Each structure stands twice: as C-alpha cells, then as structure tokens.
Amino acid sequence: MPDKAKISSSERQYLIIKQLKATNSPITGSEFAKKTNVSRQVIVQDVSLLKAKGEPIVATSQGYIYLTQDTNEDLxxxxxxxxxxxxxxxxxxxxxxxxxxxxxxxxxxxxxxxxxxxxxxxxxxxxxxxxxxxxxxxxxxxxxxxxxxxxxxxxxxxxxxxxxxxxxxxxxxxxxxxxxx
Missing domain, CATH: 3.30.1340.20 (3H domain)
Incomplete structure (x- = not known):
C-alpha cells in the first residue's frame, strides 16, 4: 500500500477548524496527525498558528475543542x-x-x-x-x-x-x- 501524501499546512488547518466546529467532543492531536499523515508536533504547531489568528481553540486533557461564540445565558x-x-x-x-x-x-x-x-x-x-x-x-x-x-x-x-x-x-x-x- 503506498504511503499517503502529506497535505499542506493550509489544508490541515482548514481540516482542523472544520472538524472541531462539527463536534462537541474533543479531538486529539494524534487523531489529526493520523488523518493528515504528519506528526502530532506538526498539528500542535498548526493549532498554535490558528490560535494566533484568533481561532478559539482550547487544548483540554481530552484533546482540542472549538469554543463557539454562542453564550448560553442558561449556564x-x-x-x-x-x-x-x-x-x-x-x-x-x-x-x-x-x-x-x-x-x-x-x-x-x-x-x-x-x-x-x-x-x-x-x-x-x-x-x-x-x-x-x-x-x-x-x-x-x-x-x-x-x-x-x-x-x-x-x-x-x-x-x-x-x-x-x-x-x-x-x-x-x-x-x-x-x-x-
């Protein structure tokens, strides 16, 4: 089976944002690394770049989550x-x-x-x-x-x-x- 090709930084970052927005569950850096055929450290760098661009990504003990801007007044x-x-x-x-x-x-x-x-x-x-x-x-x-x-x-x-x-x-x-x- 041939190795999967690595995807570009911008494509990875788009994938990270898209998948985090699509779920309420944390996603680990290792999961993203497997999906994109890069190391977990590359994912950590991508997330750091996304945070620097203002994306509300938070690293938790279970993985990354995307904080929605919706404030729940019931909380x-x-x-x-x-x-x-x-x-x-x-x-x-x-x-x-x-x-x-x-x-x-x-x-x-x-x-x-x-x-x-x-x-x-x-x-x-x-x-x-x-x-x-x-x-x-x-x-x-x-x-x-x-x-x-x-x-x-x-x-x-x-x-x-x-x-x-x-x-x-x-x-x-x-x-x-x-x-x-």
Whole structure:
C-alpha cells in the first residue's frame, strides 16, 4: 500500500477548524496527525498558528475543542477555591461532576508567573478518569502541587442549585475553602 501524501499546512488547518466546529467532543492531536499523515508536533504547531489568528481553540486533557461564540445565558458559573492533596484530586472532581457540573479549568497563583490557568473541561466520571489517568501515565504533576494544594476552579451548570450542591459536598469533604460569584 503506498504511503499517503502529506497535505499542506493550509489544508490541515482548514481540516482542523472544520472538524472541531462539527463536534462537541474533543479531538486529539494524534487523531489529526493520523488523518493528515504528519506528526502530532506538526498539528500542535498548526493549532498554535490558528490560535494566533484568533481561532478559539482550547487544548483540554481530552484533546482540542472549538469554543463557539454562542453564550448560553442558561449556564451559571462560579469560581471556587479548593485545597487538597494530589491523591484526593479524583474525589474532588467526582464530587463536582456528580452534580451535573462542568469543571472548566484549574487556576493557581504562581509566585513568579502570576495566575497559571489550564483548561480541564470535564463533566462526567469517565472524563475525570481519563484526566487523572493521563496525569498518572505521563508522571505529570498537578498544578496545585505548586501552591501547597490551593487552587481555583471555574465551574458551570445549568442551574445555581447544582453549583450549590457541588459546593456543599466539597465543603463536607473539607476541600472547599471559598466560592466567588
């Protein structure tokens, strides 16, 4: 079987945008690399170029997503401040997603770099498991290890009651320090 030809940078970028816009599910760099017969690193560069052009692409722990400009006024969002040990991360995330709440990101305040924000975008146990597994498999550290376990999450849900219920469970578990509306 002959090797597939590599496609041009502009064609790859068009394909990336088209496929990300067509789905609500994350697509990994490796998936794009296979489809276009290039390395994952080339895809990372293409995505960086697209971001520089203003495309709202976000890298999550599950892959790339395209943020639509549609703002859903039915979603409620708050920022919570949490503290726990790295081994309690799965419990923390489960306590949140079990209430139908999405965890958008994690934020830590670094003494040199200032606020460091990483997109998480998990909203169910399967995605939490994949996130934690990826951290463990890559021997990466959680950002909260930079701040003695203190970190923030932006969380959102379709009702304030779901956010309050998640916060109540986090408080019972001794994880929630405060919440900001």
């Amino acid at each position: 409620h969002q708050i920022v919570i401040v949490c503290r726990h040990k790295p081994e309690d991360t799965k419990e923390e995330l489960y306590l949140i997603v079990d209430h139908g709440v999405t965890i958008k990101d994690v934020i830590v305040e670094h003494q040199v770099y200032g606020d460091l924000t990483a997109s998480i975008r998990v909203n169910n146990r399967k995605e939490v498991d994949q996130f934690v597994e990826r951290i463990e498999n890559t021997s990466a550290a959680y950002l909260s290890t930079l701040t003695d376990g203190i970190h923030l999450h932006t969380i959102e849900a379709d009702s304030k009651e779901k956010l309050e219920a998640a916060c109540k469970d986090l408080e019972k578990a001794g994880i929630l320090l405060s919440k900001e509306n």
